[in-house]
Amino acid sequence: MRTPLLALTLAAAAIATACPASAQSTGQINVICSVQAEWCNLMSTVYAKTTGVKVNMTAKGSGEALAQLNAERANPKTDIWFGGTGDPHLQAAEQGLTLEYKSAQLKDLHPWAQKQATDSQYRTVGVYLGPLGFGFNKELLAKKKAQPPASWADLLKPEFKGEVQMANPASSGTAYTMIATLVQLMGEEKAFDYMKKLHTNISTYTRSGTAPVKAAARGETMVSISFVHDVTTEAVNGFPVGSATPSEGTGAEIGSMSIVKNGPNTEAAKKFYEWALTPGGQQFGLAAKQFQLPSNAKVPKDSRMTDPAKIKLINYDYAKYGASAERRRLIARWEKEVMNLPR
Template structure:
C-alpha cells in the first residue's frame, strides 16, 4: 500500500471514529463473575460492551461458589467485578478484605436500603436489587394428591410433604443461606435448628443453585421449591402452574449486590462497570431478561410482576450480623453437622 493510500485510510478511520460516541470508542477488557441466572448475566454483559466498547469475559456461578473462588484467587486475582447474588456473601467478602471501597457517583440515586448496605460494608459492596424469600408450589400436583395448599414455613414440615420439598445448599447458595439466617432470626437459634431438622426429612434434594428449586416446582419434579419469590415469578410468567407463598410467620429478603474485587487488573473499567450497572438503563435489563427483583435505582422501572415488599410480611433482617464471616461460618458449620448429616 502506498503512503498516500495509507494516509487516506487513516483519515477515513479517523473520520469514522469521530462519528462514534466517545463511550463506544473505549478499549480494554473486564472480567466479571456473575451470580444471577445466565439469562440475565449475558444481556447485561452484552449491553455494557455495546455501551463502552470494553470486552467482557463473564463466568456464571452461584454466590457461595463465587465467594469460594475469590478467596482461592486472593493472592492472584483473576476477576475484576462480582455482580449479583445475595448480599450476605458480598458482606463477608468485604469483611475479609477481598473487595475494595468504591463510592459511585450514582449512590445518591439509590434506595435507602441499597445505600445503607454500602455504608455497612464501608462501601466495599453496594445493593443492585432486592427480593423476598418464600416458596412456590405446583398447583395441579397439589390438587392431584389432595394436599392442602401450604401458607407458612411450618406447613413444609408436615408428613404430606415428605420428599416433596427442594431447596439449595447454603454452602453454595446465597438463597439458601438467607433461608438459614431467616429461620434463625425468626424463631431463635435452637427452635430454628429443630425446624430445619424437621424440614430436612421432607427435602428431596439440596441443589447448588438457589433458583433451581423454582424450576423444579414449575415442572413438577418437586411439589415445593424454596427460593426467592422473583425466581418463582419467572416460572409463572413462562406459563408454569405454580402459586407463590410469602410465609405467614414472616420472611427474610436479600439485597443483591455488586463488588469490585481487590487486586482487579482492570480497576478503571471495573469502576466504570459499577457506575453503569447502577444506572436506570442497566437495571431495566433485568425485567427484559424476566428477572423480577426490585431495582436499587429509584428511577429504574419496577417490573409489574415483581413481588412487592408491602404485600409480604418481612422480618427486620440484620445484614451486618448475618453477613459477617464469624456468624456465617458458625451457622454453616452447625447446619452441616446437625442438619445435612442427619438421617431422613
Template sequence: MKFSLRTAAAAVLASMLTVGSAHALTVYSSVDEENAKKLLDAFSEATGVDVQMVFLSSGPALSRIEAEKARPQADIWFGAPSENHILAKERGLTEAYPSPNASALRDEFKDADGFWHAIYTNPLGFGVRTDILKSRNAPVPTSWEDLKNPAYKGLIQMPSPQSSGTAYSVILTLLEERGEDGAFEYLKALNPNIQTYTQSGTAPSGALGVGETPLAIQFTPGFLKLADEGYPVEVVFPSEGVGYEVASMSILKGAQKPDEAKKLVDWMTSAEGQTALSQTKTYFLPVRTDVSGGAGVPSLDKIKLVSVKPSFAAENKQRLVERWTKDVLGQ
C-alpha cells in the same frame, strides 16, 4: 521438530486467546446465568464494554476469589447477598469505589465506604406446582409451619446452605422468627420432607418447571417467571414473613480492568441499569425507588418482610452453616 512446531503453534494460540480475553471485563457472577447474561449484555450494549462471564454460586465464588487474591483472575464480583461482600471487604479482597449513583440508594443497599453496591433485591418464597399437589390431594402451603405437613414428605427442594447464599437467607429468616434453637429445630423437623438440597440457589425453580418437584424454596424471580410463562405455578409468601436478599457487586482488589469495573457499578446503579431489570424480564426488584419493577413483579411493601443485619449475617455465617450441617444433616 514436529513436537517443537506443535508446541510453538499452541503457544501462539494461547497468546491469541489471552490477548482476546485481556480486552474484556472479567466478571465472576453469582446471579443465575440466564439473568446475568441479560444484564451484562445490556451493559455491553449501553457502554461498549466487552464482558467475559464466569458463573459461580456465592460460596464457591468467595472461596475462589480468596484463593486468587495474590493474582486475581477477575475484575468484579457480580451478585451474591451483601453479607458475602461484607466478608470479602473484611478479608481485603475488594476495593472501595463510591459510585456517584450511591446517593440514590438506601443505606441497606450500599456500603458506606463504597466497597459494595446493591444490584437488585428479592424476597424468599415458595414455588408451588398446583397441578401436582392437586393430583396428590395435598393442600397449597401458606406458611413455613405448613411445610412440615407429612403430605409433603420427600417433595420439597431447597438449596444447601453449604454452597448457596439463598439457603443461608432461609436460616436467617427462621432465626429472626423463631430464635436460633427454634430455627434449627424447625429445619431438622423439615428435613424428612426435603427431596434434595441443591448446590445452586436457583436450581429448585428449574426442578419445579419440569415437574421434578411440586414444592420449591428460593428467591422468587424463577417462580414469577414460570407463572408469567403459563406454568401452573403459584408463588407463596409465607404468612410468618420472609427474608430478602440484597444482591450486590464489588470491585476486586488488583482488578486488571478497574475503569471498566467502575462503569459496570455506575451503570447498574443508574436509572438505566435498574430499568434493565424489568426490560430484560429478570423479575428482580429494583433498588432505586424511582424505578418500577414492571408488570407481575410485586412491590416489597405488599410482602411481610423479615430484616436481618448484614453485619450479623456476615459474622455468623460459618458458625450457622456448620450448625446446620451438624444438627440437620447429622454430619
C-alpha cells in the same frame, strides 16, 4: 409483555444513552455474575457492543463466587462481582477482597441499597431486593388435593414428605438466607429444631439456589424454598407454579455488586459499576424476565415484582449475618446437625 427482541432493543438504547459513543473505549473486564444466565448474557452482550469493552462473564452462585475470590486473593483475575445474595458480598468486604468505592449515584438508590454500602464501608452496594418464600407446582398440589404452603409451619405437613427441595447453604446464598431468617425469626435453638423436622420432608439439597424452583416448575417436586422472583420467572415462562411468602415472616436478599481489590482492570470495573447502578443499566433484569426490585428508585416498577410493603419482612440484620464467622458457624452447625440426618 415485551418480546425478547424488543427488550434487547430497549436495553441497547438505554445503555447507548448512559454510554455515548464519545465515551466508548477498548479493553476488557472480567465479571463473575451471580444472577440468572439470561440476565448475565444480556448485560454482557449489550455492554460489549455499546462500549467496545470485551466482557468475560463467568456465572457462579454466591458461595462459589466468594470461594473463587478467596482462591485468587494473591493474584486476582476477577474485576467485578455482580449480583447474588448480599451476605457473601459483605463477607468479601470484611475479608478485604473488595475495593472501597463510593458511587455518586448512591443518593438515587433505595435506603436498603445505601445501607448495604455503608455497612460494608462502601466495598459493596445493593443492586436489587428479593424476598424469600416458597414456590409450588399447582398441578401436583391439585393431584394430591393439598393446599399450597402459606407458612413455615406448613412445610412440615405430612403431605409434603419428600416433596420439598431447597439448596445447600454451603454453595447457595438462597439457602443461607433461609437459615439466617429462621434464626432471627425463631431464635437459634428453635430454628435448628425446625430444620431437623423439615429435613424429613426434603427430597434433596441442590447445589444451586434456583434449581429447586426449576424442579417445581417441571413437576419434579411439589414445593421449593426460593426467592419469590425466581418463581415469577417460571410462571411467566408458562410453567404451572405459584408463590407465597411465609405468614410468620421472612427475610430478603439484597443482591449486591462489588469491585474486586487489585483486579486486573479496575478502571474498567468502576465504569461498569457506575453504569450498572443507572436506571438504564438496571432494566436488564426485567428484560431477561427477572423480577427482583431494582435498587435505583428511578427505575419504573413492574406489577409482577413483589411489593415489600405487602409482605411480612423481618428486620434482617445484614451486618451480623453477613459476617464471615457467623456464616461459617451456622453452616457448620447445619452440616453437623441437619444435613446427614436419616429421613
